[in-house]
Amino acid sequence: MSGKMNRRSFLKMMGWGGAGAALSGCDLPSTVTLEEGKEEVVSYLMPEEFVIPGVGVWYSSTCMQCSAGCGIHGRVREGRVLKLEGNPDAALNNGKLCMMGQAGVQGHYSPDRIVAPLMRSGGNLAPVSWDKALAVLNEKLGATNGDRFAWFTGTISGHQLALVSNHLDAMGSTKHFAHDVVNNAVSQAVNKDMLGEANPRLRLDKAKMVVSFGADFMGAGQSPVHYAGQYAKFRTAKQRGLLVQIEPKMSLTGGSADLWLAIKPGTEGVLALGIANLLLNKIKVSDAGIPSGVRKLIDRYDVTKVAKITGVAGHRIQRVAQLLTERSPSLVLAGATVEGHAHGYDSVAAVMMLNHILGNVGKTIESSGNFPFPQLMAKQGNTSDLVEFAAAASGKKLDAVIFSGSNPVYSAPAALNLSDAIGNIGFKVAISQFMDETTALADLVLPAASYLEDWGTQVPATQAERSAIYVQQPLMEPLHPDTRGLGDIILTLLKQRKTAEYGQFDDYYAYLRNAFAAMPAAVKKNTKNNNEFWDAALQTGVINLDVPAKKLKSTVVSFAEPISEVGDADANGLYLLPSPRMGLLDGRHANLPWLQEAPDQISKVVWDSWAEIHPTTAAKLGIGNGDKIKISTHSGSIELHTVLLKGMHANAIAVPLGQGHDDYGRYAKGLGVNPLKILDATRETKTGELAMYGTQVQVTRVAPPERLGIVRLGSSDTQAGRKLVVTVPVEQLRRTEGA
Amino acid sequence: MVVSNRSVNPSARRRNFIGPAKMGFVCLLALMVLLVAPTAMAEKYSVTPPTGVYEGKDVKQPIEFPHNTHVKENGINCMYCHTYARRSKVAGIPPTSKCMGCHKVIATDKPRIQKLTKYWEDKTPPPWKKVHDLPDFVHFTHEKHLKTLVFDREFPVENVKEVCAFCHGELENMTVARKVKPLNMGFCVRCHIENKELGAPGDCWKCHK
Known part of the structure; x- marks a missing residue:
């Protein structure tokens, strides 16, 4: 080659003119592994008429990668699910899906799946048959009853929850521990006291301004895809919504904020009081409905004091308060960083009080109505159940526990001493897909089907404008024939206790069909019979419900000073x-x-x-x-x-x-x-x-x-003088542009 | 909501629907084809087959399927059994039900048919071994090739085996299929160069996408 060969001329040569010369290496024997004579290519025995090998068919189901419960579509080709997308019929996520949802197929095909029941013998877990496993389980559960038996789950809803509750009833137990590290349990408690509902609808799309105290609603919140959709509407409204994020560590949501304020951990409630002080005393918003104790508390926190405690500059606090009055309705949110202190309830109450003062309740915070199937409503995980479970275990108050969908041994602080306490439980059963820390300590491991192989219904705690039951259907046959669905396993356990009642159901599918048939006619609108209703539910993946509108109360509870004495010292x-x-x-x-x-x-x-x-x-x-x-x-x-x-x-x-x-x-x-x-x-x-x-x-x-x-990745915080993003100070712009 | 067709997911159909935004693009393409068509008409019927040979190994199949009997002696069209070729990227192994459509009554005394019938009765399709394979980084579609080489050329469909033979060899003279063409990049590219007037694409990303 002459020295004139550069990138451009090389590319030119690679065009069709010189392709023959450039491609002379392409006839060499292939160096990649081909499956000639090795891999089996199995045809269909008798395919459905719409099945064409190589062409995907999309089926609806529900995502289980977090507790949000978004509707999904799965592309299925040759009996394998290959790709997941959001279900446009699901109002919750409106056709979108986050990266955790996208990664669902990888968990499903993971080489680390548990593929057979395992039982502890001589200290080690060894494979056993399902018959053996279920017989031992029946014997061990038969030997205990009442509150000495418990279920330990993550956030769980729908008919699986109904079956767990029925199984606890059958055992005479009231112990259902639900644990989730990422939760909003404190906010739920405050909402219940102040608004009368634990999970009201938060309407970012109706707000002109959102002030979020550490609520990472687009990242690790309760329903990130739902709120990201609302946020998009909030941002693209005629008057572009303004987001102020106040938190000690920048979150994904904080990265999108117009104004991001760093605040000293645990002082968020104080800042809320400071804003309330400005609203009531300076801007003269009505203080109707605020208990006198709280009013006195507010008056104690003037801007100077609040700025000193929180580390947020006084003029910023004044600016936020001013903006909140200019942009109505607004929405003030409290997130995990506010909740996670000894005075978390007081801090969240102080933050949520701003919504009352600003008159947001009823405008951007709406009632989610009376859900017609209370027994299916999500039992949301929290951490107080984890603490109580650790206490019950170390107090030797539990004989048998079934774990499913949660990994407490990993997430419990060492101070709770859970991995030791769990040894006091006589018989530990784990229904699990993977050998996680909790499953590794179990006496009996039942291999669970992945959510892409399983039947179920999900009732998300965070509902969209329209409440719905989300339907989960298998997108393919079980990858590992010896795994079983969660619903099937619970049903088997129920059959052991209440044969007369549950013996009629061959499997969880039959149970679900029966449950769907028993739903009231109002739910089955526009379908002629039960079969049609079932088919329609599977096609859309959603059962939309008409939930009558309700009005939220707007009150402020009495709360204590939202600051810890220790932290302040x-x-x-x-x-x-x-x-x-x-x-x-x-x-x-x-x-x-x-x-x-x-x-x-x-x-x-x-x-x-x-x-x-x-x-x-x-x-x-x-x-x-x-x-x-x-x-x-x-x-x-x-x-x-x-x-x-x-x-x-x-x-x-x-x-x-x-x-x-x-x-x-x-x-x-x-x-x-x-x-x-x-x-x-x-x-x-x-x-x-x-x-x-x-x-x-x-x-x-x-x-x-x-x-x-x-x-x-992309780990440079500076532009190294390259002017990739050109900025100009406001003062200079004013000077030069005359703005 | 009215349910019209139970077997196909309605949302799935929606995904295949060409929306108004795409429609403009499709019209533009159609217009371009119309403008180009008169000049391309002359070469419309000529195709230069790809060149290259390969010594494929004999692949042992669960049933020694005689392509020669079906194609040469009985004159059955390739696409009668490999019916997905014109509809999908893969030609597809025919479903066992298709075999049994004839062999419930034809040649039922032959051992190979009895073996097939056994598979059918056991409800397990025969575990055929793959013969023709491309690496996973190559996108190849039968559908597009048949459209260009057969249907758009108005090539008589009854002679489709001549086109199939470009890449698969003369199966009418084989029993079980054997790989007789190299199916490597040089083989593909030579044919694409020779037939670029037919619209054979030359961009890298057409196959490596």
């Missing part, structure tokens, strides 16, 4: 924020390489744990970017690398959730650390929830950065 205290994120969430998706590979939305780190810390705090502690540090609490310590981040409050250090698995398959095991382990087991005073964001930590530097310390 130590001005330099560092709070540990165990932050969940869209992706690994609470650690349940750590075994999905797609989600491990997807960089954290703010820090861009992949496949690892890291600690986010503000540069000034780091400098004070003598810590540099990428250094290895040790974070210690009363309950232990973790070692990990730092990422210096300006989107942090100086009194906060954030460690994302999800890593640090001792088990859970080849992709999750041994990566990173689990910040949940070192949390104090302090509880929120009114609801008994774990105060997840209230742990103070000591941080020390251990070692300088390693060459392969952490992997960050």
Whole structure:
């Protein structure tokens, strides 16, 4: 080749003119593995008329990757589900699906699935037959009753919940522990007291301004796809909605905010009082309905005092209060960082009070109405059940427990001593797809079908404008023939206790068909008979319900001072924020390489744990970017690398959730650390929830950065003078443009 | 909501529907085809087959299926059994029900047919071994090739085996199929170059997408 060959001429040569020369290597024997004579290509025995090999057919079902319960469509080809998308008929997610939903197929096809029942013999789990497993289960459950038997689940709803409740009834037990690390239990308690409903509809799309105190509603919230859809409407409205995010660590939602304010952890309630003070005393909004005790509390917090406590500048607080009065209706939200302190209830109450003062209740906060099937409504997970379960286990009050859809051994702080306490339970059953930390301690493991192979119904706690039951149907035959669906397993257990009542159902499918047939006529509108109703439900994946409108009450409860005395005393205290994120969430998706590979939305780190810390705090502690540090609490310590981040409050250090698995398959095991382990087991005073964001930590530097310390994608925070995004200070713009 | 067709998911049908936005694009394409058509008409019937040979190994199949009997002696069209070829990216192994459509009554005394009948009665399709395969990074579609080489050329469909033979060899002279063409990139590209007037694309991403 002459020296004149450059990229452009090479590409030209690669065009059809010189293709013959350039492609001379293409006749070499293939170096890739071809399946000639190796792989089987099995035809259909007798295909459905609409089935064409190579052409996908889309079926409706429901996502189970988090508790939001979005409607999905799955592309099925040659009996295999290949791709998931959102179901346009599902009002909740309106045809959209998040990355956790997209990664559902990877869990389904994971090589780490449990494929046969396992029973502990001589200390190890060994495969047994289903007959043996069910016989042992029947014997062990027969030997106990009452509250010495319990179910331990994650958030669960629909007919699976109805069956679990019926099984508990049959056992004479009232113990159903539901545990979820990512929850809004404190907000539910406040909403119930102030509005009369635990899960009212939040209408971002009707708001002109949203002030979110740590509510990561687009990332790791209760229904991220639903709220992201609402947020899009909020942003594209004629008057573009304004988002103010106030939190100690920048979340995905915070990254989209017009105004992001760092706040000292645990002082969000004080800031809300400060805003209320401005609204009532300066802007003279009516204080009707505010209890006198609360009114006195508000008056004690003037802007100067609030700015000092919270670390938010006084003029910013005044600006937010002013904007809230100019843009009505608005919506004020409280999220996990507000809830997760000993005074969480008081803080959330102070934040939610702003909605009352601003008259948002009824405008941007609506009633979700009386759901016609209360027995199907979601039992939402929380952390107080986890604490109570640990107490019951260590007090030897449980003989047999069935675990499903939750991994308490991983998520319980070491202070609860759960992995030891669980040894006191006589017989532990895990219905699980994967060998996670809890399943590894079980005496009997029942292999569960994936949600893409299973029947079910889901009733999301967060409902769209139209309440609905979301229908889950198998998108393919079970990949592993010895796995069984959750509904089928519970039904089998019920048959062991109540043969007369449940013996008529061959399987969970038959039970569901019967349950659908028994639904009232109002639900089955526009369908002629039960078969047609069933087919329509499977086709659309949604049963829309007409829920009569209801009016919310708008009251303010009396609440205590929303600040902790301890936190206030130590001005330099560092709070540990165990932050969940869209992706690994609470650690349940750590075994999905797609989600491990997807960089954290703010820090861009992949496949690892890291600690986010503000540069000034780091400098004070003598810590540099990428250094290895040790974070210690009363309950232990973790070692990990730092990422210096300006989107942090100086009194906060954030460690994302999800890593640090001792088990859970080849992709999750041994990566990173689990910040949940070192949390104090302090509880929120009114609801008994774990105060997840209230742990103070000591941080020390251990070692300088390693060459392969952490992997960050696009890890430059500066433009290195390249002017990729050109900015100009406002003052200069005013001067030059005369604006 | 009125349910009209139970077997096909209505939302699935919606996904295949060409919306107004796409419709404009389709009209534009149609217009371009109309403008180009008169000049392309001359070469419309000529195709240069791909060149290259390959010594494929004999693949042992569960039933030694005689392509020669079906194609040469009985003159059955390729697309009678491989019916998906014109509709999908894969030609498809015929469903067992299709075999039994004839062999419930034809040649029922032959051992191979008795073996087939056994599979049918056991409700398990025969575990055929794959003969022709492309790497996963190659997108190949039978549907497009048949459209261009047979239907658009108005090539007589009864002689379709001549077109199939471009890539699969003369199956009328084989029993079980054997790979006799290299099916590698050079083989594909030479044919695409020779037949670019027929619309054979030359962009990398047409196959590697």
